[in-house]
Amino acid sequence: MKLIGIAASNRGVMEETIKKIEDQDIKFVLASFSDINGASRAKLVPSARLESVCKSGAGFAGFAVGDLGHGPHDPDLLCIPDLRSMTVLPWKKDIAWFAGTLTEDGSAWEHCSRTILLKVAEKAKKLGYVMKTGIEPEFFLLKQDGDGNLSPFDDLDKEQKPCYQQQALMRNIEFLSSLINNMNELGWGVTQADHEDANGQFEINFDFADAITSSDRLTFFKYMVRSMAEERGLISTFMPKPFSTLTGNGCHMHLSLWDEQEKRNLFEDQFDGKGFGLSDTAYHFIGGILYHAKALSAIVCPTVNSYKRLTAMDSMSGATWAPNIIGYGGNNRTQYIRIPDSGRIEFRAMDGTANPYLATAAILAAGLDGIENKIDPGEAFSGNLYRLQSIENELNRLPSSLKEAVEALEQDKVLISMLGEDFMNTFIARKKEEWAQYHSFVSNWEIEKYLKGY
Structure with a gap:
């Protein structure tokens, strides 16, 4: 299952999300995923870079997170934000959180718990x-x-x-x-x-x-x-x-x-x-x-x-x-x-x-x-x-x-x-x-x- 670009492939959804970000003056987004224990891991991304992150992913060294099926020698895992999950932090309204799905080489990564739920x-x-x-x-x-x-x-x-x-x-x-x-x-x-x-x-x-x-x-x-x-x-x-x-x-x-x-x-x-x-x-x-x-x-x-x-x-x-x-x-x-x-x-x-x-x-x-x-x-x-x-x-x-x-x-x-x-x-x-x-x-x-x- 190829995931790179899927989050950005629907131009209507992407344009609607970008408009929300501009209208609400959101400065940063959190590209977030869950580790094996369910703890949130994230990168802070300037909101102007959201579309490029949706196309190519936010890179993470999987071994640094632990238990993601990667060693220190492996390439980055890429987190693709799901635009449907956009959540503006009520206590910090210039930041929006996105639940993401991990990929490797453009394919869904089997050690990503959100991917496991999506498959089932x-x-x-x-x-x-x-x-x-x-x-x-x-x-x-x-x-x-x-x-x-x-x-x-x-x-x-x-x-x-x-x-x-x-x-x-x-x-x-x-x-x-x-x-x-x-x-x-x-x-x-x-x-x-x-x-x-x-x-x-x-x-x-x-x-x-x-x-x-x-x-x-x-x-x-x-x-x-x-x-x-x-x-x-x-x-x-x-x-x-x-x-x-x-x-x-x-x-x-x-x-x-x-x-x-x-x-x-x-x-x-x-x-x-x-x-x-x-x-x-x-x-x-x-x-x-x-x-x-x-x-x-x-x-x-x-x-x-x-x-x-x-x-x-x-x-x-x-x-x-x-x-x-x-x-x-x-x-x-x-x-x-x-x-x-x-x-x-x-x-x-x-x-x-x-x-x-x-x-x-x-x-x-x-x-x-x-x-x-x-x-x-x-x-x-x-x-x-x-x-x-x-x-x-x-x-x-x-x-x-x-x-x-x-x-x-x-x-x-x-x-x-x-x-x-x-x-x-x-x-x-x-x-x-x-x-x-x-x-x-x-x-x-x-x-x-x-x-x-x-």
Whole structure:
């Protein structure tokens, strides 16, 4: 697939973008892409050079970024901005951000996570499907003292069950309202914001869109939240479990499949015999996700810390709000896959350290496999799944560690093939290294527990 020049080939789109840049007096653009971990990398380009960058790409030494399939001897990787993703920084209005796709010698680069999502989305489209997603990112707003200790920015936010606490919400109104205004200025359609289950934790909900647009927006959202926090001398984090006793950060994904014209929701069926308002297509999609759940975990929960969120027994509030049983059901937040309404499902395992493009591609790939093979998801679960304990259910549990998840991914030929074997081999190798580094590191907890007592 040749990409050089594609971004600039549509003269109408290019001319419209240039006019926007001139009308809004934009001085610079960020040609940005995501590395293997989902972190944004970019070059700052004078806006007058945008058209040439779209034609020939902004050059990056791939080895300097790490894990992009390049050595120090390889030629530059070229980032081609996607003009449709143009996002003016609300807090710095003379700069525009563009999500980019990496190329080498004019061809799509298989180690680019946005390219991986584009390829899986293209396969889905050939089958007649367009996936739409709505993301619910959670984050902490923190401060750091002189000794480096982190705590919630709001000193009065100390309740045991602070979720939806109105006073805490209003004490943080300056940051939250500024963030919401920025998002609405970008046309994202914020629906609501709330104080979440942990002290210092918040969530912003905004309108759903096609999977690629939503992934671009989540990538920019994380950058925006961090930038706004830094401006105020604060720290924001999407880390899954930053505090031992508090609920962790999830990044729930609501999703559905639509027809090629994006006019008909293929997940919706008002005559569903199970009473959830879902079609057979939706149930097979769920079946695919459940079938690949353990392998998916390595991608949607990709860090050592992720499993301290997934496997936590309880938090100070009394619930972790993270799934641990592989199953699905109705409007029940202990589920792995929740059905909050007809025509859509909520995938609750993903956390904020997941690469948005790679995680979305993996979920879509698993669901498509479910549709292709008509995988039956089985019966829906009900009740409090946190209290469901049995030997049988041990087999239906999510992995308890990154090591276990990576081992499952290594055996999942479908996901490896769909996401690209060369890239997945690199991803798996890096995650094994991450586990080895963690396992060999002596923590303060170990010193305090074992240094004198044994």
